Amino acid sequence: MHAIYAWLIGPFVEFDFLRRALVGALALSLSGAPVGVFLMLRRMSLTGDAMAHAILPGAAIGYLLYGLSLPAMTFGGLAAGFVVALLAGAVARLTQLREDASMAAFYLLSLALGVTIVSLRGSNVDLLHVLFGSVLALDDATLILLGAVAVITLFTLAALWRPLVVECVDPGFLRSVSRAGAPTHLIFLVLLVLNLVAGFHALGTLLAVGVIVLPAVSARFWARQVTGMAAVAIAVAALSGWLGLALSYHHGLPAGPAIILVAGVIYVLSLCLGPVGGLVWRALPGRHLEA
Amino acid sequence: MSAPVVAPVSPPPQPARRPLPPVLRFDNVTLGYDRHPAVHHLHLQIAPGALTAIVGPNGAGKSTLLKAAAGLIRPLDGVIQRGVPARRIAYLPQAAALDNSFPLTVYDLVAMGLWERCGLFGRIGRRHAPRIAEALRAVGLTGLESRPIGALSGGQLQRALFARLLLQDAALILLDEPFNALDAATVADLTALIHRWRDEGRTVLAALHDLELVRASFPQTLLLARELIAHGPTDVALTEANLARARRMNEAPDPHAAPCVRAA
Numbered sequence: 001m002h003a004i005y006a007w008l009i010g011p012f013v014e015f016d017f018l019r020r021a022l023v024g025a026l027a028l029s030l031s032g033a034p035v036g037v038f039l040m041l042r043r044m045s046l047t048g049d050a051m052a053h054a055i056l057p058g059a060a061i062g063y064l065l066y067g068l069s070l071p072a073m074t075f076g077g078l079a080a081g082f083v084v085a086l087l088a089g090a091v092a093r094l095t096q097l098r099e100d101a102s103m104a105a106f107y108l109l110s111l112a113l114g115v116t117i118v119s120l121r122g123s124n125v126d127l128l129h130v131l132f133g134s135v136l137a138l139d140d141a142t143l144i145l146l147g148a149v150a151v152i153t154l155f156t157l158a159a160l161w162r163p164l165v166v167e168c169v170d171p172g173f174l175r176s177v178s179r180a181g182a183p184t185h186l187i188f189l190v191l192l193v194l195n196l197v198a199g200f201h202a203l204g205t206l207l208a209v210g211v212i213v214l215p216a217v218s219a220r221f222w223a224r225q226v227t228g229m230a231a232v233a234i235a236v237a238a239l240s241g242w243l244g245l246a247l248s249y250h251h252g253l254p255a256g257p258a259i260i261l262v263a264g265v266i267y268v269l270s271l272c273l274g275p276v277g278g279l280v281w282r283a284l285p286g287r288h289l290e291a
Numbered sequence: 292m293s294a295p296v297v298a299p300v301s302p303p304p305q306p307a308r309r310p311l312p313p314v315l316r317f318d319n320v321t322l323g324y325d326r327h328p329a330v331h332h333l334h335l336q337i338a339p340g341a342l343t344a345i346v347g348p349n350g351a352g353k354s355t356l357l358k359a360a361a362g363l364i365r366p367l368d369g370v371i372q373r374g375v376p377a378r379r380i381a382y383l384p385q386a387a388a389l390d391n392s393f394p395l396t397v398y399d400l401v402a403m404g405l406w407e408r409c410g411l412f413g414r415i416g417r418r419h420a421p422r423i424a425e426a427l428r429a430v431g432l433t434g435l436e437s438r439p440i441g442a443l444s445g446g447q448l449q450r451a452l453f454a455r456l457l458l459q460d461a462a463l464i465l466l467d468e469p470f471n472a473l474d475a476a477t478v479a480d481l482t483a484l485i486h487r488w489r490d491e492g493r494t495v496l497a498a499l500h501d502l503e504l505v506r507a508s509f510p511q512t513l514l515l516a517r518e519l520i521a522h523g524p525t526d527v528a529l530t531e532a533n534l535a536r537a538r539r540m541n542e543a544p545d546p547h548a549a550p551c552v553r554a555a
Contacts, residue, residue, distance in 0.1 A: 041393060166403055169393045169440075176361055176382040177406045177459075224439060225394050
């Protein structure tokens with residue numbers, strides 16, 4: 001019992017920076033995981049990844065002008081995210097290119113541009129900070145940002161739940177009863193960018209999408225309905241944050257990657273053992289029923 | 292010197308049998324994609340309460356016509372007037388549009404039909420449960436409420452979509468090939484539902500391929516082959532000569548077609 005306490009709780013009691021990291025990770029879990037569930041159900045998981053990279057040049061320009069400043073990099077990231085989302089949508093609508101292809105083009109450009117801009121001014125340490133975040137150095141302002149994003153996301157999702165679900169299942173029906181389809185999609189993209197920018201401060205541009213997508217795809221193997229999926233995804237994300245931080249403290253691992261690795265392990269376990277279509281249950285289906 | 296005028300106590304009687312305004316009125320409407328017409332210069336009136344089948348070969352513009360009636364596509368030319376507000380129109384597209392891998396139960400799918408009453412944000416709660424249960428009973432899906440929609444057979448899914456239509460309580464119901472790939476029993480049950488709608492005074496337009504079914508169950512028929520071939524009582528519209536004319540329609544659009552100069 002004592003060993004478990006010392007391993008899982010002790011470090012957070014002892015160190016302020018670990019407590020801050022945990023609070024940040026929990027806030028990210030609360031908002032990012034349900035967004036991830038809808039991202040997955042809308043078949044946009046890779047779009048999420050692309051958007052995460054798209055944020056980089058904006059944040060990098062903020063960094064170039066003001067150094068490691070929270071408002072500058074946040075604002076730059078938000079602006080870049082929205083521009084890429086709208087451009088990719090516009091290119092898809094106006095040309096032959098599908099949205100996923102134009103997304104891929106934009107995010108590759110963004111990543112190259114972002115890394116170049118950061119290198120213009122900064123050191124490799126700064127580049128690492130931008131790419132992989134600094135969950136162990138969250139200051140008050142960043143924590144408030146993460147909390148605010150979580151609150152905005154949860155209230156918006158609660159309000160838009162029905163059109164989001166209906167638009168995934170039967171977009172034709174939504175179009176025939178309401179004009180909410182396009183605004184819903186747009187607001188959802190805004191939520192995605194907000195969460196990516198929040199995640200960017202903690203986990204960096206390359207890993208931010210991990211805490212959004214991995215818990216969601218894990219949840220698919222545990223719940224049959226959207227509500228349950230969102231709850232499981234939040235739990236998985238929170239657990240990943242907690243275990244990941246503890247792991248990084250005890251074994252000297254980089255914190256952000258440790259969090260994502262724990263989420264990855266949970267994903268693989270869910271894939272194998274999850275009661276809803278997990279591999280083990282597929283291999284051992286049991287004898288068929290009478291009716 | 293004038294005779295005393297006695298004010299009438301009751302409002303003056305309506306002129307007998309004044310025709311009700313049409314539920315749908317197409318005025319020289321051309322519908323299509325990329326300037327190529329799929330439905331050409333259509334004049335059409337659908338009377339309230341009519342039960343009409345839309346018949347025609349593939350590519351005749353049946354789906355396009357229904358989409359335009361539902362207000363989902365804009366006509367290239369001409370005017371579409373609707374006698375009912377947009378929210379009282381229900382449209383059931385061909386089944387392919389539904390993502391049935393989505394984790395949703397039959398109950399929730401059917402409950403979507405309450406959209407008009409509950410809107411984006413309204414609560415769908417216990418007080419709606421009897422209506423939803425009644426709709427499920429009417430289509431014969433009682434007991435399958437908690438099934439995920441991905442586990443339904445094609446016929447069950449179509450029954451669920453009809454239950455959703457029941458809840459939508461629409462005045463004008465547009466059905467795009469609602470009986471594709473369904474067995475005879477399902478078709479019979481759903482046809483009975485359509486007749487129930489007709490008896491309730493709703494207007495129904497359905498795109499169909501099965502001429503026997505049309506002759507047996509649909510009093511009005513609209514025969515379409517890009518142009519309107521015939522519209523009227525089914526036995527008058529579906530003559531061999533009319534059907535032969537419809538079959539002669541040329542399906543491929545001409546890439547070098549010149550702008551249409553036909554007068555309205």
